Structures are given as structure tokens and as C-alpha cells.
Amino acid sequence: MNKKWASLALIAALGFAAGCGKTDTSTNSTDNTQTGTDQSTTGEKHGSGATHRAEPKPVTVPEGTEIPVILTSSISSKTARPGDEFEASVAQDVAVGNEVAIPKGARVTGTVVDAKKQGTFKGEANLAIKLTRLEVRGKGYAIDTSSFAGTQKGKGKRTAAVTGGGAAIGALIGGLAGGGKGAAIGAGVGAGGGLAASGATGGKNVEFPSESNITFTLKNPVTIER
Numbered sequence: 001m002n003k004k005w006a007s008l009a010l011i012a013a014l015g016f017a018a019g020c021g022k023t024d025t026s027t028n029s030t031d032n033t034q035t036g037t038d039q040s041t042t043g044e045k046h047g048s049g050a051t052h053r054a055e056p057k058p059v060t061v062p063e064g065t066e067i068p069v070i071l072t073s074s075i076s077s078k079t080a081r082p083g084d085e086f087e088a089s090v091a092q093d094v095a096v097g098n099e100v101a102i103p104k105g106a107r108v109t110g111t112v113v114d115a116k117k118q119g120t121f122k123g124e125a126n127l128a129i130k131l132t133r134l135e136v137r138g139k140g141y142a143i144d145t146s147s148f149a150g151t152q153k154g155k156g157k158r159t160a161a162v163t164g165g166g167a168a169i170g171a172l173i174g175g176l177a178g179g180g181k182g183a184a185i186g187a188g189v190g191a192g193g194g195l196a197a198s199g200a201t202g203g204k205n206v207e208f209p210s211e212s213n214i215t216f217t218l219k220n221p222v223t224i225e226r
Helices: 002-049
Strands: 059-061 066-071 085-090 094-096 099-102 107-121 124-136 139-142 147-152 158-163 213-217 222-224
Touching: 059 094, 059 099, 066 124, 085 124, 099 124, 107 147, 139 222, 147 213
Parallel strands: none
Antiparallel strands: 059 222, 066 085, 066 213, 085 107, 094 099, 107 124, 124 139, 124 147, 147 158
């Protein structure tokens, strides 16, 4: 009888040990499956990173590039003072190679370089402006350009020119041929840009009216982020 119970106890012990072994194997199998899944997921993450596009490189607008702009408001030698700021917008795309570096409509800021109303300097009225800042896609850039200047003599003769290294815009003549008190205002054409530049209008002072098209020239390169 004792042998029978001993045999039953041995069989029960072997069965319990076998069951534990199966559980451990199942657990190990599950762990291995999870590890494989994690590795696969990690590989997918690394693989997707390789497909990202490279960031666009900055483009440098070289010295001597022309920037045509449209004035936002009028500037007059009668009221302007050196250091006063004005605003304008780029009149057309400025490209470097096949890329548009400065898009049409980009905001620009400028400053009055010289302003003398009629009678303060040998009867002449003078006005000169230049660009100082450019904004492209929300980012600002300091720039240095040639000046656009206008002069009116004491008896109505008007001239306008780009100074500081830029090309001449042209002459604006006041006074009708053959005499008379009327004024015929001409328009110069900016070299390369083909844009009319208004200047020296009204009374005895120099005025660059609102919406005048004026072309400035970069004196130093500027690098634009893409």
C-alpha cells in the first residue's frame, strides 16, 4: 500500500514539474516576440529618418544687385529730416541664378540720408534716401544700398540721380520749353530695372511721391535664409 502511494506522489511531482517547464517556455517565447517587435519598430524609426529632405541652403545676394521698390508714402525735403525712416515694398522678384532670393512684395525699410528744404542751402532743396533693412518670410536683414537723391535749384530746375555707387536714374526737368511758369515733370528710368522713378515734384522742394518706383543697388552682399 505504501508503495502505491509513493508511486502516485512521484507521478504528481513529475506532472507539476512538466507544467512549470511549459509555462516558462511560453513566457520566454512571448518575451522574444516582444523584443523582436521593439527592434522592428526601432528600425522603422531609424529608417524613416533617412528619408527626411535636407534643409534648403541659404542664398547670398551679391553686391551690385539692384532692388526695385515702391514707396509706401511720400517723402518731401520740406518736412523730412536726416534719420527719418520710410517704408517700401519690393516691386519685383530679385533672383540669384534660377532662385528667387527676395520675393516681390517683401517689406523694406529705409532712412533719409539728407534733407534740406528750399532756401536753407544756396537756394537749393535736397533730398536723399537709401534702404537699410529687408524682411523676407518674417526674418529681418540689415542691408546697405546706394542712395537715391533729388535736388531742386532755386528757379525750378529739378534733377534726380542715384548716388553712392549706383547708376544714374535720369534727369527730371521743370519748366516748359520756351518760358512760362508751368512745370513739366519727367521720369527717369532705372538702369536694368526698367522702372520709372518719380522725383522732385511740387513747389520749390524735392518730393518722392507715394507709389514711386525707385531702384537701389546693394553695396554689400546679404545672405537670405531659405
